[in-house]
Structure formats: structure tokens, C-alpha cells
Amino acid sequence: MDDLFQLNKKRLGFGLMRLPKDGNGKIDLKETSAMADRFIEKGFTYFDTAYMYQGSEEIFREAIGSRHPRDSYTLASKMAGWALSDDFTPEKMFEEQLRRTGLDYFDFYLLHNINKEHVKLYDKYDVWSYCQKLKRDGKIRHLGFSFHDTPELLDKILSEHPEAEFVQLQINYLDWTSPRVQSGGIYEVARKYNKPIIIMEPVKGGLLSNLQPQITEPFANTPASYALRFAAGLDGVMAILSGMSTMQQLEENVRLFSPFQKLSEDEMKAVQEVKKRIESLQVIECTSCRYCTPECPQKIAIPDIFRMLNDEAVMNNKEKPKNDYKALIADGKSGRASxxxxxxxxxxxxxxxxxxxxxxxxxxxxxx
Ligand code: SF4
Ligand code: SF4
Structure with a gap:
């Protein structure tokens, strides 16, 4: 059996959920391919997608799956329990994912976004047993789940499902003590069960990489580099997912993880100071996952508006978020917040x- 802790030695994972877009709002295949090529060329292997990331599994096939040997990368994808129904069974969703990606197996497969509501759906459609069968049949190599809820629920699920080999958790320095996310608490539970951890949202949907200079003054390097190094330096981490959108981001991340260095004691103190400064501004803790937007009957682009409110709180230029909001409404990309x-x-x-x-x-x- 593979030692999962050792499987992704370079630690950085390429999250395929915030890929570059062209002028028409479509994922830019050429740029995505160039970024993936560079990632692989530098010795990185871990890609992450999901049934629910629009167009992501398909672009994986075009940019990566059809252009690189199967043993030069690993792919993680996820089943979306909340999109299942009596007609759209786990079998149908899984087969669709294989078709979209063009693969005949996934290296890592996750039950997506387990929380106290979704856990019932995964039981209702017997997804745990189905995934164990997929594993026996060689269609998935490793089974895990991503999680958004309390340490208590995580403890319960890990005790009931020893077949889960790894967990994907939201961990970053701002959420470490947040009563809503409880990164620190869920991390401790995963360690108690000795499960390898994949970290999502290490820069909190971009928030921790986009802070005004007054806040990040204790940092000697980019704010994103501190956030990534904080998360990647934790024991038991198998991969840090970064949803990279530009070649520049990719180059910076690749440099940072070649090789990766833990934060020193002084750098950790700087992180604590910046955390305190952000908390005093009370920014909205939205990660731009966009799960909310298809639900809104008023077509309100909720994460875009929250980003603008946060920009207003943390940026010097207060006119920019106002102009962005006017453009968002004028271009028909959102209903008004009101x-x-x-x-x-x-x-x-x-x-x-x-x-x-x-x-x-x-x-x-x-x-x-
Ligand atoms: S507000 Fe929307 S985009 Fe932001 S975290 Fe919640 S679901 Fe995700
Ligand atoms: S933003 Fe308002 S209208 Fe849209 S889904 Fe949420 S509560 Fe409903």
C-alpha cells in the first residue's frame, strides 16, 4: 500500500477551480495547458478537480489528460452528494466524471463537502459502499473526503469510516481560531486519526494574498507566500491546494515549493501579528467557492460583492471597489445587492x- 504521507513529495497541488478565463468568460485552454506543462516540468504532480467545478474536469482532459503520460501526474476528483437523485445515481455521476476527464481511474477520489446536511445524502445513496467497490475494481486508488463542519462531526465520521484514507480540510492562519471554520480543531482531529491532510483554501480564496500594505508590513515577502508556508509547514500535510489563475502565480508558487521551507519562529510571529490586524477589520470570510450563486433567484453575484466589500475594508483605494460594483451591475453580471x-x-x-x-x-x- 502507498504511503500517502510520502506520495506527493513536492506538497503543492494545482487546484483546477479558478483557472484563467478568456475575454468571453470561458476557461482559457491555451493558458491552462501552458500552466499545467510548467507545473509538471518542475516535478509537481498533484491536480485537483470536482464534479461541481464547472468545465474543470473537461478542461483537465484537454489540457493535461490528453497531453501528458498517465504516470506523470495524479488527479483527485470529487462526488457531489447534493447533485445526486434517485435518477442521477452515484454510478451515473462517476461514469460521467470518467467520460469528462477521459481517464479510466482516479488516483484520489473524495466525497465532496461533507457537513451535517450532506452526510445524510452520502448515506442515503450509499456512496461510501459504492466508493469502496470502485476501489476494489481499481477505478479509484485512494478514498477520502473534503469537509466543512465542526471537529466533533469530523471525529464521528472518521470513527465510523475507517475506509477514508485521507481528509481535505480548510486550513489557513486566519481560520485557525475562527469559531465558524475551526481550522485548528479539525486539524487536531485529523492528526488524532493519523490521516494525511490535503489543505484547501490556504490563502482563503485570495483574501490573504490581497491585503493592504499597512496590514502586511510585518512580512518581508509576499503575503501569499506566508499563508502557503504556514499551511504547508504543518505536520501530516500531504498537499496544499492552490487555485492558480495566472502563470505568474504558478511561477511564484513553484519557486516557493522548490524546495519548501517552514516558517521560522520570527516569521510565525509576523503571521500572528498580521492575523490580529485582519481580525480588527472584520472582513467577510468568503472563499469565493461560488456554491451560493446558482441558488440565488435574484442572480446576485454574492462572492464578487463580498470581495468588493472586503477590498473596501482592506485596500487603500476606496474608489476601486465602488467602480467595480458599478461595472458589475452595468455589465449585467449581477443583480443589485439591494x-x-x-x-x-x-x-x-x-x-x-x-x-x-x-x-x-x-x-x-x-x-x-
Ligand atoms: S458566500 Fe458563496 S462564495 Fe462565499 S463562501 Fe459562501 S457559498 Fe462560497
Ligand atoms: S442573496 Fe438574497 S435573494 Fe439571493 S439566494 Fe440569498 S437570500 Fe435569496
Missing amino acids: SCIKCGKCEKACPQKLPIRKYLENAEDSLM
């Missing part, structure tokens, strides 16, 4: 459990 009818559908889909309705209440006033 058009929210408070139906609450977005909040049910939000893995961060954000009080979206409350945040939207004053957004229009702030951004106009």
Missing part, C-alpha cells in the same frame, strides 16, 4: 455558513 429577497437559499449552500443576507443588507450603501 434586490435580495432574503429567501435564504444561498446560506443553505454556503460551506462557510456565512450570514449572507445580513452582509448584503448594507452592501448597496457601502458600494454606491
